[in-house]
Amino acid sequence: MSARKVRARIFQALMIFSLAVSMGMLIWLLISTFIDGIPALDAKLFTNPPSSIPEEAGARPAILATLYIAVLVLLFSVPIGVGTAIYMEEYAHKERWYNRFLEVNIQNLAAVPAIVYGILGLAFIVRGIGVGRVLLAGALILTLVVLPTVIIASREALRAVPDSIRQGGYALGATKWQVISKQVLPASIPGIATGSILALSRAVGETAPLLLIGALTYVAFDPTILGPFTALPVQIYQWVKLPDQGFQALAAAAIIVLLAIVLGMNALAIVLRSKFRQKW
Amino acid sequence: MSASSFEAASGSVPTSLRSSRKHYGEKVIQVLLGLCALVSIVTTLGIVISLLVPALEFFAEVSPVEFFTGTVWAPLFEPASFGVVPLLVGTLVVTFWALLVAIPFGLGSAIYLSEYATPKRQAVLKPMLEILAGVPTVVYGYFALTAVTPLLRTMGLQVEIFNVLAGGLVMGVMLIPTIASLSEDAMSAVPRDLRDGAYGLGADKLQVSTRVIVPAAMSGIIASFILGISRAVGETLIVLIAVGQQAKLTFNPLEGVSTLTAFIGATGNGDLPTGSTEYKTIFAVGLTLFVITLVMNIISIRLVRKYREVYD
Numbered sequence: 001m002s003a004r005k006v007r008a009r010i011f012q013a014l015m016i017f018s019l020a021v022s023m024g025m026l027i028w029l030l031i032s033t034f035i036d037g038i039p040a041l042d043a044k045l046f047t048n049p050p051s052s053i054p055e056e057a058g059a060r061p062a063i064l065a066t067l068y069i070a071v072l073v074l075l076f077s078v079p080i081g082v083g084t085a086i087y088m089e090e091y092a093h094k095e096r097w098y099n100r101f102l103e104v105n106i107q108n109l110a111a112v113p114a115i116v117y118g119i120l121g122l123a124f125i126v127r128g129i130g131v132g133r134v135l136l137a138g139a140l141i142l143t144l145v146v147l148p149t150v151i152i153a154s155r156e157a158l159r160a161v162p163d164s165i166r167q168g169g170y171a172l173g174a175t176k177w178q179v180i181s182k183q184v185l186p187a188s189i190p191g192i193a194t195g196s197i198l199a200l201s202r203a204v205g206e207t208a209p210l211l212l213i214g215a216l217t218y219v220a221f222d223p224t225i226l227g228p229f230t231a232l233p234v235q236i237y238q239w240v241k242l243p244d245q246g247f248q249a250l251a252a253a254a255i256i257v258l259l260a261i262v263l264g265m266n267a268l269a270i271v272l273r274s275k276f277r278q279k280w
Numbered sequence: 281m282s283a284s285s286f287e288a289a290s291g292s293v294p295t296s297l298r299s300s301r302k303h304y305g306e307k308v309i310q311v312l313l314g315l316c317a318l319v320s321i322v323t324t325l326g327i328v329i330s331l332l333v334p335a336l337e338f339f340a341e342v343s344p345v346e347f348f349t350g351t352v353w354a355p356l357f358e359p360a361s362f363g364v365v366p367l368l369v370g371t372l373v374v375t376f377w378a379l380l381v382a383i384p385f386g387l388g389s390a391i392y393l394s395e396y397a398t399p400k401r402q403a404v405l406k407p408m409l410e411i412l413a414g415v416p417t418v419v420y421g422y423f424a425l426t427a428v429t430p431l432l433r434t435m436g437l438q439v440e441i442f443n444v445l446a447g448g449l450v451m452g453v454m455l456i457p458t459i460a461s462l463s464e465d466a467m468s469a470v471p472r473d474l475r476d477g478a479y480g481l482g483a484d485k486l487q488v489s490t491r492v493i494v495p496a497a498m499s500g501i502i503a504s505f506i507l508g509i510s511r512a513v514g515e516t517l518i519v520l521i522a523v524g525q526q527a528k529l530t531f532n533p534l535e536g537v538s539t540l541t542a543f544i545g546a547t548g549n550g551d552l553p554t555g556s557t558e559y560k561t562i563f564a565v566g567l568t569l570f571v572i573t574l575v576m577n578i579i580s581i582r583l584v585r586k587y588r589e590v591y592d
Contacts (some may be wrong), residue, residue: 004484007486008484008485008486011485011486011489011490012392012396012485012486014388015388015389015391015392015396016392016396017388018384018385018386018387018388018389018392019385019388019389019392019393019405021385021453021456022385022389022408022409022412022453022456022457022460023408025412025453026408026411026412026415028427029415029419029420029423029427032423032426032427033419033422033423036426079316080316080319081316083312083313083315083316083317084313084316084317084319084320086313087310087313087314087316087317088317091310091313091314092317101321102317102320102321104578104581105320105321105324106320107577107581108324108574108577108578108581109320109323109324111507111510111511111514111573111576111577111580112327112514112570112573112574112577113510113511113513113514113515113516113541113569113570113573114514114516115514115516115541115544115545115548115566115569116327116331116514116566116569116570116573117327118544118545118548119327119330119331119544119548119562119563119566120323120326120327120330122330122548122562123330123331123334123563124326124330127554128330144323147319147320147323148320151320175303175306176306177303177305177306177309198414201414202414204416205414205415205416205417205418205419206416207416207417207418207516207517208417208516208517208541208545211516211545211548211549212544212545212548212549214549216549233416233418233517236418236419236422237418237421237517237520237521240418240421240422240425240521241521248426251422252422252426255418255419255422258416258418258419259415259416259419262414262415262416263411263414263415265414266410266411266414267411270407270410274403
């Protein structure tokens with residue numbers, strides 16, 4: 001083999017190795033968490049409230065709160081996100097300065113650290129309007145955190161619908177909204193659904209903003225929308241901080257539950273996308 | 281044919297192509313959609329106001345010079361000291377170790393996916409990277425503390441329980457998908473002609489990748505690095521769990537440090553009385569964090585637009 005071919009082979013091997021690093025880490029992470037968590041993964045985790053005795057402790061309030069938050073975030077973020085995307089793709093004149101500003105603004109919001117949203121929640125929702133440290137405040141802040149993701153994914157889905165579909169609708173005498181609601185939107189639902197599920201999975205795993213709006217409390221009862229709450233990732237953080245070996249196992253068990261929810265959503269999104277990918 | 285000559289040719293009253301009936305519902309819908317878009321603008325305004333107002337009050341009590349040049353961070357002690365340098369250095373060293381992992385492996389993954397992988401392999405590997413991107417950061421924090429730190433000790437490194445190295449390396453793994461997918465986008469946007477031209481001159485894949493594709497996609501690749509930095513600077517949970525909350529001024533990766541985000545995360549949940557200097561400290565540190573990431577994000581957005589303009 002020539003020196004050139006050897007170099008090419010080595011380079012290709014290095015590229016494959018860089019991908020293998022990620023995969024290897026993912027596998028290591030999953031295996032080590034499962035080994036730590038399986039002993040504590042039992043019915044108590046789902047039925048018991050947290051406790052100072054590891055053998056008694058569960059994550060029922062946290063798991064329920066995370067499910068409530070997921071539903072609320074879905075209800076808030078999808079209509080607002082898809083509405084924004086429709087405005088930007090179908091209505092906005094892209095040359096206008098305020099529409100250009102809107103675009104850069106959303107791209108920036110997508111990369112603002114989640115904990116900064118927590119500060120927004122602390123200043124305005126919790127202490128500002130005085131709602132307090134309630135589940136609804138958490139859901140509202142997480143909605144803002146994932147909104148840019150929903151908008152960006154929905155815009156891409158709308159943009160993928162070819163203009164001929166719109167022109168056909170107009171030619172038949174449909175109004176703009178009729179074209180959008182009857183033709184463009186239905187055609188872009190798979191893309192919007194994929195993006196929304198990914199955004200939702202991010203909301204479910206997000207911890208930092210919730211720390212600031214007071215989800216780091218001891219909640220022994222089932223959560224309500226206007227009551228104090230703790231979420232599953234926050235519960236994990238609380239357990240990780242405790243030195244007792246029993247709580248480390250509980251943290252790992254709760255991580256298995258969290259990963260099952262989050263990675264399940266991710267897998268669903270990926271399947272949806274590949275199944276309904278439309279070629280125009 | 282222009283509109284006026286068309287009217288002249290038809291010789292009668294000009295007919296508008298617009299519908300003769302007014303559709304008020306259409307206007308209502310447009311306004312509603314505009315309101316949805318307004319939510320994002322209001323969010324940004326809200327963030328700026330919520331940071332700026334208490335931060336300005338803070339800087340009225342503590343001089344900005346002391347804040348940005350002081351090397352002792354002890355806002356909750358008596359006497360309090362508000363030098364943010366240890367937090368900035370902590371953020372910097374964690375980011376450094378994260379990028380040391382994320383840049384080579386992220387870029388390598390991107391080159392493989394864009395230039396080497398068959399469509400079939402891409403269809404399997406890209407979702408796997410997405411799964412890696414979907415792992416919550418609290419899980420990465422746990423992993424760094426309970427798996428990576430013990431391994432570093434087994435390897436003979438004298439790391440403290442909370443240390444920069446484990447957290448930084450794991451954060452790097454977390455960032456690989458970000459850098460890989462953005463860089464891959466940029467490389468895929470390079471027109472085929474450039475590849476074909478190079479292959480026609482007898483170049484092999486190594487030469488095409490490193491001398492044609494990477495330079496041609498450079499603005500997008502740099503954008504992915506900068507977005508990676510922005511995410512590393514803003515990451516909270518890995519630092520809180522595995523790197524620690526001790527504001528020490530050190531570059532030693534075997535020790536624990538605190539960062540801008542870790543301070544906010546650890547202090548913000550406490551019951552600090554609203555209006556106290558300690559409470560306002562959260563916002564001063566938050567503003568510093570926001571400005572740093574804002575600058576990174578704007579640079580990254582500009583660079584992405586640049587390569588889109590050239591190739592799309």
